[in-house]
Amino acid sequence: MGDKQRLLMVDDDTELCELIGDYLEHEGYLMEYAHNANEACEQLTRADRYDLMILDVMMPGKSGLELLQQIRPKVQLPVIMLTGRGEDIDRILGLEMGADDYLSKPCNPRELLARIRAVLRRIEPQQQETLFPDNGITVCGVSLDPGTREVKVNNHTIELTGTEFNVLAYLIANAGSVLEKGQLTELVLHRKLAAYDRAIDVHVSRVRQKLAEHLSGKELIKTVRGVGYQFVKGDV
Template sequence: MYPQPLLLVDDDPELGELLREYLAYEGFELQQALDAEQAWQSLHPAQSHPYALVILDIMLPKQSGLDLLQQLRPSCNVPIIMLTGRGEDIDRILGLELGADDYLSKPCNPRELVARIRAVLRRTQANKPSLVKTGFPQAPLTYGYIHLHPGLREVKVHQQVIELTSAELNVLAYLMQAAGQVLSKEYLTERVLHRELTAYDRAIDVHISRVRQKLHQALATETEVIKTVRGQGYVWVYGLAS
């Protein structure tokens, strides 16, 4: 599953359940707010909301989606896809002018919605200042019982050294350095293998699978350490505060 859920703001519970099931199959968790007030409570304060993206219907009870968008944008940069009525060009224009990242007409095709969600997430993550350091980490990294010392090229679990190949240690270092953030296969291939990712190239997948196996064996548990985010990449999750 994608590490952060999506938020649907729509007053139709049946639509919410339909999209929740479809998006779960595509690797996304979907939560729903039935009106603008619920959405505002979920998204405020902007600095601490847990959502990767908002799907916002324009036609809401009490307060319109456009009003909510205008209220959110000064302090909240969460990506937003607007749902608009067919032929309502003025709503689409206003939504984009007020800061929406994309729009989709209702009733929407779930497959197209997934494609637009992924496109918006790729675009917004590429454009925003990255928290990921591109250089190889220099300082020791510790999460839970796992300790990596880049200078010594050493990884310990429960104070016991575990044997990793050079590529395995490097991919682990990049993931631990960017803990909680999704790193794409393209990014990891370039940093670890020093080449571009090509079609049907599963080298990084193999290295990560071996790292998982060795860490699980050393931890003596199946606790998730590296999460696969379908269509996005990999994210280090072990030892992070819940």
């Protein structure tokens, strides 16, 4: 693949694929396409060949949400979802199922490019801010390795999306301290926290759920109402 990053765009609108694809190829990306969920599944059997997937929610046959639910958590490829205007439920469901970001259609190719760059930056450990852990860390039975991007809870490996991993990494590296919601949004999502922006809450919720499966009722990520989140330190 060389130095160029390869993107998979899944959308039944072939004209949009051509428009977006031409723009992104001009910006240095390699583009491949699938026009329905079945085609995408075939191509995702070689998921390691892609760096990111752009996924439309509304497609004939199986929807983008159904495809995302099918491939997570087995396929950890970063995903940006394209949703119709006003489809707030689809956006929330997409984030809950493991999408890394979303953009409303019709979308501006320049804004999509910015979102792609932001998502790809946040899954690269060398690009992380100083609050991100440099080495492996274990707190309250949760072990996180920034090098392999592996997480274990009481020796059980759990699967996290790239964004979920980074949420947990920032929280656990700063265990005992409260990370403000706006700060965590900037660190993980690379944007300012906007009014009614629930994206970081959804990612934290997903991390919390996945940890809870192996914690026997312990709650390690506390919500500090009106402020942010805290990974507890010590006995809980």
